[in-house]
Structures are given as structure tokens and as C-alpha cells.
Amino acid sequence: MRADRPIWNTAGLQVVVRTEDDQAIELTRRIGAGGQGEVWEAGGGRLAVKLLHSRDQRAAERLAAQLRTLRLLDLGDLPIARPLALLSPPHLGYTMVMLADMVALRQLFAPTGRTALVPWYTETGGLRRRLRLLGRTASALAGLHGRGLCYGDPSPVNVMVSEPLDHEQVYLIDVDNVAVMSEVRGNAYATRGYSAPEVLAGRLGVSSLSDAYAFAVMAFELLTVVHPFIGDKVYDGEPDLEDKAFAGELPWIEHSTQPSNRSRFGLARDVVLTPGLRTLAARAFEAGVAEPTARPTVAEWRTKLYEAADLTLACPECHGTYFGSRATCPWCGVAPPPALFAQLLTQVGLEAGKPMFAETRRALLVQRQVVTPVSARTAVAAVDELEQSVVDLWYDHNDRLTVTNRWDRPVWLVGVGGGPRMAIAVGHDATIPMFNRRSGWELHFGPAHEPHRVLRFSRLVRKDNR
Structure with a gap:
């Protein structure tokens, strides 16, 4: 069983591989390649190999034994590719x-050619969409971790996302590295630049903690458009400095006490x-x-990413999204649109017939003339179906709120x-x-006699995001 046998000929003809049940699969277009293998479109676009x-x-x-085991795992509704069929020798792989x-x-992650950074960032979905895509990715990884598994190789090429900007689905592919978290696998492949230092050095195998490190690198880079360890010292230095940076031997670009590797690139971090x-x-x-x-x-990343997305506004001028605590749009300088501030509370009970509340640091912004969905995640802290909308909010030009x-x-x-x-x-x-300064309303997600969550609405007051 050789996996390095060529699957195309010098004439460039399409190649057929076979599954273990002798089904012929025609490979039509290579859509990705890396150190571990290649991904091909097949089956008239219905399958990937x-x-x-x-x-x-x-x-x-x-590897073949590992793939057979993976097919038996119960992954529920996680947005993760499953091996449908294994390939027969001389090829090694699977269909999905x-x-x-x-x-x-x-x-x-970065514009191509001479494309200006800020317009490209907005045109590819902006800040809010990136936060939500990352939140969904973190949710998928957390679902794996909750089953005692780790993904093994989180990287920007292994996470697929919706191409249309009005969709925010994610799908994890390349599942051949999925492993039991206690398993030490020194032969596990990890993408350069995203691998945890202990995995890169071969000291430890992949785990939920190495997944968390790779995800942190992805999240920071996607949001800021700069790798957390490729500072000016690395960018302007010798090639071997990049290896040291990825191994964790240089400070990251925003280190609290070691400023030697700051970066002049990317977007302002506080933006x-x-x-x-x-x-x-x-x-x-x-x-x-x-x-x-x-x-x-x-899971911690998931929470903070979704909370951050809830605090964004869309600029009516440039259509970029940004945190509503800012005095002006950071992309074009226009004043923020009208919005309501909704603080999330928990009604813990009643005392003398009056509700008692426990405050939280969570909130969301309700922008005028924009539908704001309230998810099950906000209403009841649901772990599953985090982004299922349970309530839609509409704040109109007359300062009325429709629920x-x-x-x-x-x-x-x-x-x-x-x-x-x-x-x-x-x-x-x-x-x-x-709404006016002397009155306000609350949206309760449970009856008065039971503990439940509450959104308390007021006019937007500028304050630091949390």
C-alpha cells in the first residue's frame, strides 16, 4: 500500500482511483495540497478525495487502521468531514x-497583490463575520474535545467556510489527524506556523491543548492580519528566525514585557x-x-468571540463592522449609527414579589434598521445549536423595538x-x-417564578468593550 504513487500521467489525463468496495472514483481537479497529502474534487463535484x-x-x-477507527466514531452533528469510504491499494486515503x-x-487571511488592506477586509466579510466564523470553528473543536478527541491539525487550510458573505457556516476537513486526547503520536502531522511548540519539537503528541494553541494562532491572525510571532525582527531577519519564532523561542508581537519582536504590519489590535x-x-x-x-x-475562545461579535455595529457609510464602543467608525471615520445597548442579566428569584438580578459582563448591541437575532446561546446558555435564533429584534426609526x-x-x-x-x-x-432616558424595558426568557436570563434595553452608552 503505497501512498506516494503518482495518480496522474504525463498526458494530464484524469485519473480514476478505487474504493475498498471497488467503486471507481474519477479525480477531476486538485483543490488543495500540503505536506500530508492532497485533496481532489471528484464524483462530479459531489465528493472530495x-x-x-x-x-x-x-x-x-x-493510517488505514486509524481511518477505519475514525469511521466508527460518533461525532453527532459536528461540522466535521467523515470518511465515507477508504481507497484501495495502491492508494491511501478516503472519500468525503x-x-x-x-x-x-x-x-x-491576507489580500493578494497590491489590494488595499482595509477595503479587502470589509469586502471579505469584515470584523463581525470573522468573529462569528471563528466562534463556529471553536465550537466544532470544543465538541470534539468534549468527546475525548482532538482534531490534531487546526489550520486555515483545514477549515472550510461559506463563500457567500451572507452565510457563516464552517466545516472541518482533513480529519485523518483526529486522535484520542491521551494518545501520544509523534508521527502526527501539524501545519507549520500553527503547530504547538511541544508538538513541533516532538516532546508531546497532539492534544486538546495543542488544538487550543493552533486555534489561538488562527484567531489572532485572521482578525489582525498578522501572525502573532512574525514581528519585525523575524520579517527583517534571517530565515532561521522564523523557525525560532514558530518554536516559541522568540516573544510574540504583543508581549507584555518583551517588545523586541513588535510588528508594524496588520490592523490596530484595539480595533x-x-x-x-x-x-x-x-x-x-x-x-x-x-x-x-x-x-x-x-471553549473560552468561543465565548469571547461570540461576545465580541454581539458588540459590533455596521457602518452605514463604508459597510464595515466594528465595536460599538468606538466614537467613530475606524474604517472611514463616520459617526456610529443609532443603537440600543442590551445588558444580559440573570433573574435569580423574587424577594417580596420583586425580581432579584445577578449582573453579568455580557451585552449585545441592537442597531437601528438592522435585524438583530438573539440566539439560544444568549437566551439559555445552550451549548448545542449556539446560533439558532430564538428571538429577532427590530429597532426602527421611531425608537420603537419590535420583538x-x-x-x-x-x-x-x-x-x-x-x-x-x-x-x-x-x-x-x-x-x-x-425609548427615553427615564424608562426602559426588559426581555425575559422565562416566567417570573423561575430563574432565567433577561435582556435589559437602554440607549447606547459608550463604554469599553469587554
């Missing part, structure tokens, strides 16, 4: 579903990262370089202080009157 490289017969047999209209996340995201990055790239357990988990209930249970609009109280049945909507 991953062709793997192996060092020798023994390694090939080990080919999703339409998806591209590698790598396409959102595209909330303080919460900057804190996670510092944990990952300072103490987390040498000590894997010091790194934030992908549409898309959930499977009632919600309630309550005036601050306990009244008036309006129930919104499933499939119905209600409009609350004009």
Missing part, C-alpha cells in the same frame, strides 16, 4: 462529502480585538508557549421595575414604545 502520503508500508497500514460554495479559511480577546491571546502566547495547561481552551418570538416557548416584555408585563406567544411579535 483525500490522498495521503506515507513514509512506508507500515506507516500506510497504520464535498460541500458546495465553500472555500478555505486561508482566503480570508479588531476586545480586551477579553487580547487577554486570551496573551495567555496563549506568553505563559502558554512553554506550559500547555496555561492556555485558554477553545419577534421564533422560539418554542413564550417570552415576556417587562417594564423596568416589574411592569407592565406582556407575554409574546410562539410565532408572534410585540412592539414596545419609544
Whole structure:
């Protein structure tokens, strides 16, 4: 079983491979390649084929056994490619579903040629879309970790995302590195620039902590358009400095005490990262370089990424998205559009008939004339179906807020202080009157006698993002 046998001829003719059940698969177009293998479009665009490289017969047999095991795993509804069928010798690999209209996340990492950075960033979805795509990716990885597995090689070429800008789906491919988290596999492949230092050096195998490191690198680079370890010292230095940077032997570009590798490239960090995201990055790239357990988990990243996305506004002039705490749009300088600030609270009970609240640091912005979905993640802290919209909010030109209930249970609009109280049945909507400085409203996601979450609305007050 040789994985390095050529699959095309000198005439450039299309090549047919066969599965273990003797099904012929015609490879029509190579859509990706890396150190571990190649991905080809096949089956008239309905399938993809991953062709793997192996060092020798023994390694090939080990990979084939691993793929058979992977096919048996229960991955639920995680957006992760499953091997449909294994290839028969002399080829090593598998077929998987080919999703339409998806591209590698790598396409959102840097503009090509002389394309201006800021217009390109906006035209490819802007800040809000990047935050949400990363949140979905972190959610998929967290789902794997919750099953006692790790992905093994998170990288921008292994994460596929929706090509249309109005869709925000993600799909993880190249699952041949998925492993049991306690398993030490020194032969595991990891993409250069994203591999955790302990994996790169061969000290430890892949794990949920190495996944978290690779994800942190991806997240920082996608948002800021600069690799966290490729500072000016590396960019202007000898080629071997890049190897040292990827191995964690140089400080990252925003190191709190070591400024020797700052970067003049990329977007201003405070424009595209909330303080919460900057804190996670510092944990990952300072103490987390040498000590894997010091790194934030992908679940922590998921929470902060979604929270950051909830705090964005869309500029009516340039259409770029940015954090609503800024005095002007950072992309074009135009004043922010009108918006409501909705603080997330938890009603923990009643005392003398009056509600008692526990405050949180979470919030979302409701922009005028833009539908703002409230997800199950916000309403009930649901882990599954995080972005399922349970309520839609519409803030109109007359300062009225319309709440549409898309959930499977009632919600309630309550005036601050306990009244008036309006129930919104499933499939119905209600409009609350004009906002002013002396009144406000709350949206309750549960009945008064049960603990539940609450959104308290007020006019937007500029404050630091969290």
C-alpha cells in the first residue's frame, strides 16, 4: 500500500482511483495540497478525495487502521468531514462529502497583490463575520474535545467556510489527524506556523491543548492580519528566525514585557480585538508557549468571540463592522449609527414579589434598521445549536423595538421595575414604545417564578468593550 504513487500521467489525463468496495472514483481537479497529502474534487463535484502520503508500508497500514477507527466514531452533528469510504491499494486515503460554495479559511487571511488592506477586509466579510466564523470553528473543536478527541491539525487550510458573505457556516476537513486526547503520536502531522511548540519539537503528541494553541494562532491572525510571532525582527531577519519564532523561542508581537519582536504590519489590535480577546491571546502566547495547561481552551475562545461579535455595529457609510464602543467608525471615520445597548442579566428569584438580578459582563448591541437575532446561546446558555435564533429584534426609526418570538416557548416584555408585563406567544411579535432616558424595558426568557436570563434595553452608552 503505497501512498506516494503518482495518480496522474504525463498526458494530464484524469485519473480514476478505487474504493475498498471497488467503486471507481474519477479525480477531476486538485483543490488543495500540503505536506500530508492532497485533496481532489471528484464524483462530479459531489465528493472530495483525500490522498495521503506515507513514509512506508507500515506507516500506510497504520493510517488505514486509524481511518477505519475514525469511521466508527460518533461525532453527532459536528461540522466535521467523515470518511465515507477508504481507497484501495495502491492508494491511501478516503472519500468525503464535498460541500458546495465553500472555500478555505486561508482566503480570508491576507489580500493578494497590491489590494488595499482595509477595503479587502470589509469586502471579505469584515470584523463581525470573522468573529462569528471563528466562534463556529471553536465550537466544532470544543465538541470534539468534549468527546475525548482532538482534531490534531487546526489550520486555515483545514477549515472550510461559506463563500457567500451572507452565510457563516464552517466545516472541518482533513480529519485523518483526529486522535484520542491521551494518545501520544509523534508521527502526527501539524501545519507549520500553527503547530504547538511541544508538538513541533516532538516532546508531546497532539492534544486538546495543542488544538487550543493552533486555534489561538488562527484567531489572532485572521482578525489582525498578522501572525502573532512574525514581528519585525523575524520579517527583517534571517530565515532561521522564523523557525525560532514558530518554536516559541522568540516573544510574540504583543508581549507584555518583551517588545523586541513588535510588528508594524496588520490592523490596530484595539480595533479588531476586545480586551477579553487580547487577554486570551496573551495567555496563549506568553505563559502558554512553554506550559500547555496555561492556555485558554477553545471553549473560552468561543465565548469571547461570540461576545465580541454581539458588540459590533455596521457602518452605514463604508459597510464595515466594528465595536460599538468606538466614537467613530475606524474604517472611514463616520459617526456610529443609532443603537440600543442590551445588558444580559440573570433573574435569580423574587424577594417580596420583586425580581432579584445577578449582573453579568455580557451585552449585545441592537442597531437601528438592522435585524438583530438573539440566539439560544444568549437566551439559555445552550451549548448545542449556539446560533439558532430564538428571538429577532427590530429597532426602527421611531425608537420603537419590535420583538419577534421564533422560539418554542413564550417570552415576556417587562417594564423596568416589574411592569407592565406582556407575554409574546410562539410565532408572534410585540412592539414596545419609544425609548427615553427615564424608562426602559426588559426581555425575559422565562416566567417570573423561575430563574432565567433577561435582556435589559437602554440607549447606547459608550463604554469599553469587554
